[in-house]
Amino acid sequence: MVAKALNNKRSLLVCGLLLAAGIAVATVAEPPKAGLAEADQRPALASAQGQHAAVLDVAAAGKRLVAVGERGLIMLSDDQGQSWKQAQVPVSVSLTSVSFVDDQFGWAAGHYGMVLATRDGGQHWEVQLDGSRAARLVLDDVRSRADGSSDQRLLRAVGNAQRLVEDGPDKPFLDIYFSDRQNGLVVGAYGLIFATTDGGISWKPLNSQIDNPGERHLYSIASADHQLWLAGEEGLLFRADQQQPLQFERLSTPYDGSFFTVSAAAGRVVVAGLRGNAFESTDNGTNWETLSVPSEASIIASEVGSQGELLLVNQAGQLLSANAGQYDLQNLGNQPVMAPSSMVRLADGGLLLGSLQGLSRINSAALKGAATASAAGH
């Protein structure tokens, strides 16, 4: 609708100019044509080449695998990634993240501030939140807080939120996580963070409740043992406990570069990111051990297994693993996958990797050294 309104405005302007120039509009004006809808209003194109398109996240929905990626691409596999079929998606924006709570209910997030939801195991998707609405939610939120206040910080926040609305939907969500069919969290660029307690019908901005004054990107959400972890730029790491859900406490970390991924399981939390920096805590984030990583390539995805074993994938496409209690990661020496983005475990212990080049599978034999199945971290 926004795009249409803009187009109408423009054609009015054109008409005005033509009239001013004394040209007969009737003979010059083109008949209105549908034109190209914006990416956030254009259904995703059916793609025959989906498996070779850019895949930005992969997840499991029960026994089904779901991959999301560029231009609204969502693909489903019921045979552990051997064959894929494309879902119906109402938008063509790049989808950066997908999360399922069971084999039916799932959510996907992406660019243009987009959140999509499915209730049929990923076959059909509907828009729950878009960037324009998200920006207005932030503005309403800070306005209600700043109402009558003279706090400079709040007034500045109102100004920032106004700019957010004016910018339009140019900011992506980077990760989404739902703990059950009601409760979910989505984070993104410039510190965007929204929570829902009604399955995504309404979203509440948390920006003003989180200690991220620099509005740094939030890249990754992890959950374990009733705790939520958030990681982002400039060494940002937050934790929220079950007792005070969505009350994120900022933790200090030994690194001030970007964290792209955080994973937690079996009492072990791992954050990793730029230039192969990776750290582990076994005491809820109070103390951190530096993991020794044999490559300077940035780490893009991570997984802590149920036994505490660790698997990382870096941008050089290398798989790095360590058993529980080990701090030296070993290169598994797999054939590197170009520009990987994400990974998920297969039922047989193998791995499905998403990358800018598409999907690839690594069988379990190639992963010896890394322990077996568990949920993948984001």
Add this chain to the structure above:
Amino acid sequence: MHTSDNNLDLAPVSLDQFDRNSGNLLERLLFNNRLAIIVICVLVTIGLGWQASQLRLNANYEKTIPTSHPYIANFLEHRDELRGLGNAVRIAVENPKGSLYDATYMDTLRQISDEVFLLPGVDRAGMKSLWTPNVRWIGVTEEGLEGGPVIPDGYDGSADSLAQLEANVARSGEIGQLVALDGKATIIYVPLLSQLPDGTTLDYEVLSKQLEDIRAKYEAAGQVSIHVTGFAKIMGDLIHGLYEVLTFFVISILIVTTIVYLYTRCVISTKLVVTSSLIAVVWQLGLISALGYNLDPYSMLVPFLVFAIGMSHGAQKMNGIMQDIGRGAHKYVAARYTFRRLFMAGLTALLADAVGFAVLLVIDIRVIQELAIAASLGVGVLIFTNLILLPILLSYTGVSAKAAKRSLRKEKSEARAPLWNFLDLFTRRGPAMVAIGLAVVIAGAGYMGSKQLKIGDLDPGAPELRQDSAYNRDVAFMTEHFGASSDVFAVMVETAGNGGCANYEALRRVDALEWQLRQLPGVVSTNSLAMLNRQVLTGLNEGNPKWFELIKNQSMLNFVTASAPRGLYNDACDLLTLYVYLADHKADTLTAVVNKVEEFAAANNTADIQFKLAAGSAGIEAATNIVVKDAWRDMLFMVYGAVVLLCFITFRSWRAVIVAILPLMLTSVLAEALMVMLGMGVKVATLPVIALGVGIGVDYALYILSVTLSRMEQGESLSDAYQHALAFTGKVVLMTGLTLAAGVSTWVFSIIKFQADMGVLLAFMFLWNMVGAMVLLPALGHFLLQGKVRKPGAGTPQVVVNNPAAAAPVVATRKAAAAQ
């Protein structure tokens, strides 16, 4: 067209009995001033020979582009702005024994890189190899970006520096670009200047030679193997091919000469016929040089045709003179008689050929038009050299007496030759039905086969060269190791108005089209400023792939555009180029891309943003295919129209026209089926073949049918008339078919693929037309001509003689009959 029979009834006389003032004005003018004519011809030959020596070989196939097609017009309009399609050579240096992270390999690569750097015509600032300082790695740090040349500081070939090199390469983004996917080869990317610093244009032949020298030098050392691709290399190989074809010409001369000698068994006159045919070639080359044309891979084939046609006409002249001499005429008298009998007929036949070639002029592709002009000129020149000069020369030399006697003797026995008897069977009902039935079956099968006929070039690699040529093997290497497609289809996007080429409205349309195109089966990958935006946004966000999107943020788009390589947009920022890399250049692939872009443009073009087809090798080929497809149909209509008209003027009978045309049509259908069998598509090179094949092919029917008809008009049965026609013209038809086929068959060995294709097709058409004329013509005659030929009425000429082959034996046999 009609020549009175009485003209030809010439008694063989000795020189003193001969009336020098007999014959028409032209004959008297020529033969009473023989020396002057020879002197003039010598002078013309010297002049045109000098001109011909100025001819340049030019392999530039830009002339094969249909310049008036709107796609090509768009391309030509933006040509200078399409930098990404610039002229560059890629040299892949492979380590066949291992990886590129090897001290010896790297050292060899440096030497090659340095040597290439110094070649004239290389745009040194743009040249890239692992050893040039412009190939850098980039890494993201907490503070921002860091980077440096991929060759590490203090590189010494040690294991450490090689490991550092490998790490740098991994971070350089050059894997799949300069570095092979399997790490066994790297590319030296060599952009070329169109003009050398001294103002001369780059000589591809020289450059290609220099590259070959480098290849030979370093491959000889055994450390590396080298693969070179690029427009300049294709040009170099084509020019090399042209030189080779020049040697084929010599072979063709030998073959054709042998055939003519076997036919005449007279050394003197064979020499004269060869000489006069060669003079025709010299004149033809001199004339096209004088007209300012170069010798290109197409016009290069004209001398072969001119020579072969000249030889067959010359042999007929010789035959006439030989028979007159054999009957006792003086050589001078024999030459004049022959001239008197054959000049008009020969003139008609040659003019008909010339008209057939001239039909090609309507095809809007320059190289074919130049071929048409060259071929028409060549045939025109034959009128002077082989219809005028040759009889004059023969009037001095005569023929060997033995050969003359032999020709008479052979002729008498020929009427009983077993082959002729066999062919005569087809004038009867049974065999005629079998022949026609067989022809219908073959035609049906051929037609079914020909339905598979595709438009365009079908093989991978550079279509100008053979698939197994060194060049196309190098292309295959590049495709396999670098994932690079040699078939690039470029869409031009004109972006007027605010923001120009960086405008979100323009970029999002390009982005959407790109994604649509990538769904087509033949599309391997795409590239554009929109794609670059996605990649750079990822890079700016510390390489995190989640930023792979064209975001709706104009200042970000402007920022990215400012640092983008110029190949993706032009200096004025009002033109974007969308590159579509294809798996092949088959017509189906190209058509799918063209249709998709047209459909998208129709729906999404705005006043400011216009999607325009088409540039790049595949884009130009797509436009050429469209033109060729139309031209193929037009060509068939026009050539057959011309031939039908010619036959009708000659025979004045639609039945005879059908008899003459149907065998030709069978040949055309079979030629198409043959193209399918040989995996050959309809392309620029096959267009002239159809015109030449049909235009020259009809000559056989003209030879045989004119004698048959004139005999039938005199009351003979079809069988008798056909027997006579074979006796008079059979050998000439056989010889013509063989000389023409032999003349073009050497092309089959050309390294230039389309020349080889043309050779195969033409040889097939020349031979099959001959068979068709000898077998189908009597069979069709049985049903169409038997009893239908009107007896000559008042005022109509008694005998229709319109070609040299028919004329000569008619006379000869009548003489023989009178003598009995």
